[in-house]
Amino acid sequence: MISIKNLHVSIGDKAILKGVNLEIPAGEVHAIMGPNGAGKSTLSHVLSGKAGYTVTEGSVTYKGQDLLALEPEMRAREGVFLAFQYPVEIPGVSNIYLLKAALNAMRKHRGEAEVDALDFLALVKDKIKTLEMDEKFLYRAVNEGFSGGEKKRNEILQATILEPSFCILDETDSGLDIDALKVVSAGVNALRDEARSFLMITHYQRLLDYIKPDVVHVLADGKIVKSGGPELALELEAKGYHWVEEQVA
């Protein structure tokens, strides 16, 4: 699905990623853990095309194409989805309007007709129930006045409607209480299938209790320093990041 080779990224003169290598085959869930400032969010931003980062070396191949050459909206239309750590508010634009505009942009890209208004409403009303969100959220301005948990659910709702092939979850668990975490995790798990891959960024092992990863990577100081199975996360939880950093040093 996606292949990251020797990726070096800097902000201004400051090197953040210093040679990241990562392969995520279709259908797999990979978790990236690591201490603050390791470059986790930078990785998610560079993959989704946010401005302000310079790729100084390396490549990212996604479904056989050079991902870094695509505009952010083209990456999205090709199926790259970022669930934001801090979803923005867009006053005046209703949630359902945004969802529909986004879905139609993707459909247009695939050469399909715009979605029928009634079909769309039925689809959205069906999906919103699974995330235990009230229908009134559809008609509120995007994320405006939403609680932290509501914003995160809203991100997953968007993923559910847009059906991307590669999902990046950037600290989706932060700011969630345990009940919300269960709902969001269930939403993500419902999306799992053999054609879809996930890159899950988190500080805590807790999320991995609900969304079981295939592989866990540790990112420290701009590099992936250790990879392993789900048990690696438990070990990290017990021993702390220092343990890995010391091992590498």
Added chain:
Amino acid sequence: MSSSAEEIEKVIGQKYKDGFVTDIEVETFEPGLNEEIIARLSAIKGEPEFMLEYRLQAFRHWQTMKEPNWAQLKIDPIDYYSISYYSAPKKDSDKPQSLDEIDPELLETYKKLGIPLDEQERLAGVAVDAVFDSVSVATTFKGKLKDAGVIFCPISEALQEYPELVKQYLGTVVSEKDNFFATLNAAVFTDGSFVYIPKGVRCPMELSTYFRINAANTGQFERTLIIADEGSHVSYLEGCTAPMRDENQLHAAVVELVLMDNAEIKYSTVQNWYPGDENGVGGIYNFVTKRAECRGANSKVSWTQVETGSAITWKYPSCVLLGDNSVGEFYSVAVTNNCQQADTGTKMIHIGKNTRSTIISKGISAGRSQNTYRGLVKVAKSAEGARNYTQCDSLLVGDKCAAHTFPYVEVKQPSAQIEHEATTSKISEDQLFFCQQRGISPEDAVSMIVNGFCKSVFKELPMEFAVEAQALLGLSLEGYVG
């Protein structure tokens, strides 16, 4: 036989042979402004005596006036004596013969707005065949209005057909001494619309300048007078979403609305004059005086405007609320991009008891433009129980533009309730990136956010106007992103 056929052909083919055309052939006036020019203008229009007097009075007063300079605008000096104040309507042979002769960029814009081909021809000023669809449309339309007793015609025609009616109302809302531009207009206006809705009549259709016969060539000094008699109701649409080309740089229009007891006027405008290029070269100066007088009790006037064009806009549609319980509303979206400047807003003058007014103003600035809201809410001592609500929001797109807000409030009646809310926001990089990450292009994202921002005004527009206005907004801001 064949030679006589040729003969006939020859005669028919000739143009403007003596005695064949009844119209007096009129040349465009030489540049200049004096009493003689005004007298000639009035004579060409075949105006009644009182009209010439009115014009001359205005002109004499105008000569004593100075251009206003209080607005937040930078205006290059205008030489009013080097303008030609009358130009003969273009002959068909002087007009472009087909759309092939029109600026491709303009055609591209028409296409984006989804304007049908024959309509594109009309807008671009292409000479069209004698039998043109809209003529028959206009005729049926005129018949229907006539049955209802509604008068809707060019003001020049009204001056000939209904001189008493015009005389009774013209200049009673905006006097010929009102302000520099209105006074100039009173002296030299060329044409415009006249509407009279009789007592108790609900106008059977929305009146649009679009359907007015002789709509072309109203010139740079347009004059509009609308009278809604007791208990009548009318919705009037002015302008067009397609970009209007005009060789005249200075436009100074006057619009007067008169409302009697229980009358209601809804006046909607989409203004899209040429704004100049991205460096601010060219573009129309639009200095407009629009005012409504609610003379009757329980009357209601509502101004809705979407302003996206012109290099400079100076415009404050106002409501004088004389009648008890009368209501004034002002809903405005003003967009400026590139080097455009707009100083626009409204005046609500509360005189009658329990008068109410609402102001919703949405200013959007992009590029290096300057967008100013200027509003006055005035409550006279007589206006017991007056209420006003003002909401004034500015949206900045990019970081080289500016938004200014100047609300003036003068209250002499202690029971009045005045509310004012204002916000300024900016389209952030994060919002754009978020939308892009959901597959939406930056242009569409800006358009979506701006439309969301303007929603409360758009819902006041007549349906089809609202749809066009949304498309127009997207176009006006195009080219900002990137």
